[in-house]
Amino acid sequence: MVNKIKLARIEKGLTQAQLAKRVNATRQTIGLIEKGEYNPSLNLCIAIAKELEKTLNDLFWEES
Amino acid sequence: MKHSFLHVFLPKDEYKRMRVVGFLAEAAVMVAVMLILTVFISSWFDWSLDSMVLAFAAFGFIVIYTYLRYILSGIEFTDVVSKDNYFKTKIKIRKRATKFGAIFFIVLLLTRGIPNSWSVFFEILGLSVFAFILMLIFDRLSLKKSYEKNKDLLE
Numbered sequence: 001m002v003n004k005i006k007l008a009r010i011e012k013g014l015t016q017a018q019l020a021k022r023v024n025a026t027r028q029t030i031g032l033i034e035k036g037e038y039n040p041s042l043n044l045c046i047a048i049a050k051e052l053e054k055t056l057n058d059l060f061w062e063e064s
Numbered sequence: 065m066k067h068s069f070l071h072v073f074l075p076k077d078e079y080k081r082m083r084v085v086g087f088l089a090e091a092a093v094m095v096a097v098m099l100i101l102t103v104f105i106s107s108w109f110d111w112s113l114d115s116m117v118l119a120f121a122a123f124g125f126i127v128i129y130t131y132l133r134y135i136l137s138g139i140e141f142t143d144v145v146s147k148d149n150y151f152k153t154k155i156k157i158r159k160r161a162t163k164f165g166a167i168f169f170i171v172l173l174l175t176r177g178i179p180n181s182w183s184v185f186f187e188i189l190g191l192s193v194f195a196f197i198l199m200l201i202f203d204r205l206s207l208k209k210s211y212e213k214n215k216d217l218l219e
Binding site for chain 2: 016017024025026027028029031032034035038040041043044
């Protein structure tokens with residue numbers, strides 16, 4: 001999950017600050033999510049997925 | 065959280081909000097335990113405690129504990145990542161502390177009235193300078209903690 005968000009963000013050409021602004025969070029929160037140090041709420045997960053044009057599965061599902 | 069009256073006072077960012085709620089909950093549990101212990105101890109030793117003092121102590125503890133945890137957790141200045149931004153924020157903090165000290169001075173003058181001696185004037189001035197220094201120290205500490213935390217999360 002950790003690198004998937006970061007990769008999707010970079011793929012979209014966004015900085016942490018830009019993504020944070022679009023999903024009404026702070027840059028620190030996005031950094032913590034990317035590092036796997038904070039589990040976001042479902043609402044924030046959906047907002048991030050929408051901004052990055054990915055599904056929740058693409059970003060948050062851990063494949064075994 | 066939207067259904068709680070606390071919602072109005074909490075930060076908009078969900079991570080910050082969750083942390084602040086956690087600090088408030090910790091403080092509330094500690095106050096509850098301390099109050100129960102105080103009741104037991106005062107009954108054992110037959111102390112008579114002023115309820116006004118207890119109420120202010122409990123309220124003060126919750127405010128101070130939550131504030132200290134907040135500044136030490138490095139969640140106040142979420143966007144300070146670069147050295148340049150760090151120094152700019154330091155200047156802003158100094159200005160904010162100066163304003164706070166000035167407002168503190170004016171409020172003291174208004175509540176105590178125009179001082180009739182130099183000693184009273186210096187007492188008011190001293191308290192205002194103390195408020196300025198405290199504000200500056202806490203804000204600088206919070207900034208340092210936030211900067212260190214943000215650097216670790218850098219893209």
